[in-house]
Amino acid sequence: MPTELVVLVSVLVFPGGLFAFALGLALKGVDRRVAARLQGRVGPPLLQPAFDLVKLGFKRTMVPDTAVPGVFLAAPLIGVVAMALAVALVPIAGVYMPDPRLGNLLVLLYLLSVPGIALMIAGSASGSPFGAVGFSREMALMLAYEATIVLVVAAVGLRTGHAEGQVVTFSLAEIVRHQQEHGAYLLDPVMWPAVAAFLFFYPANLGIVPFDIPEAETEILEGPLLEYSGPALALFKVMSALKTVVVLSLGIALFCPVAPDGIAGFAVWLAMMLGLLVVGISAVRVSIGRMRIDQAFSFFLKWPLLLAAASLTVVVVV
């Protein structure tokens, strides 16, 4: 197969595009079901997020008088496209290795911040005061958690680079290959603080309690999403489903990409995704309340940053 076609398939069919779309919706469904069960409720059917999307397809998209129509409608599209590309950048151990021409870890970092920016654009273009509050909160939170992920990625890059005889590597394929040969970073005590920092990062990046501050329903009525309805809102739901896949899959690729080849490796990967989802998202969001933006801001600039910096320092010094 010509390489252009391979790249196209990896973005549109597997693991990006269709596959990530289905998996993301399924993960969201599992999350809602598990959260309901933990609260002692019956919960919605597993396919509920898909039902929601179909429903939104039948509704009308209303554009408020105060909005900038073009930007208002383009924001969700930007987010979805960025995430569909990002999924194709993350390797699945033993199953999928991204084409190096798609980009490396640094490109992925940039793409990961696009949904946040799409939400900011959406909030400010909607012309709603709640959207504006959501915009400012999203920006503050992003400033706080981006530093953490950059340090985590630097620690992993340097560790792999040193071991491979280079200074640093930002190729996810190389990072995964190195761990497959020499053992996962999850079992490497030097990387444990970085793993912990990543565990704090991903609920914030996914906008999940206790860090769902920009979209707080009870305070600012879902902030940037307040004015969206119909298919435009559905696109935001798709974006958030894809982002779940990207972030969980990135965590696995950075710290634990150890799996047999072929279908067994795929099953192991799916099991790890589900584990991360249930333990790190569903169980957390039913057990604690939402932080205030100032609390979250100072929290991220203290503990996760400290943890990531600790890992990085040890990697650099040793």
Add this chain to the structure above:
Amino acid sequence: MLLARNLKRIAARSPWLYRINSGSCNGCDVELATTACIPRYDVERLGCQYCGSPRHADIVLITGPLNRHVKDAVLRLWEEIPEPKVTVAVGVCPISGGIFRESYAVCAPVDQYLPVDVNVPGCPPRPQAIIEGVAKAIEIWRARL
């Protein structure tokens, strides 16, 4: 045709609820909250979700006797909800005015101003009655999709 019908059947499994308090004493609102928050009366199993924005809503639950002061705001809010939508009057107040009827300060019944599809009487109605009202509203909503 068949595909469209099937998609509509699927769509009807995701009714999002929106509460409008038009000057209620909060009794009905507490009962509404129990249908979502108490494990015994979980409405999420019907696919329902309480949403914060009128733009996301499919089924509108109105409580209270429509106070004169909030009438215009309630009507405006109702207009903001995208079609197709279904309106449910929860409690006896929006239906007749309840204990506030004949007061100079209320505009009840609500159906003078809005097309009400389902009435759930009670002061306050039991959660089972509210859920039955929502189930009926879903039937009506499916026909409108």
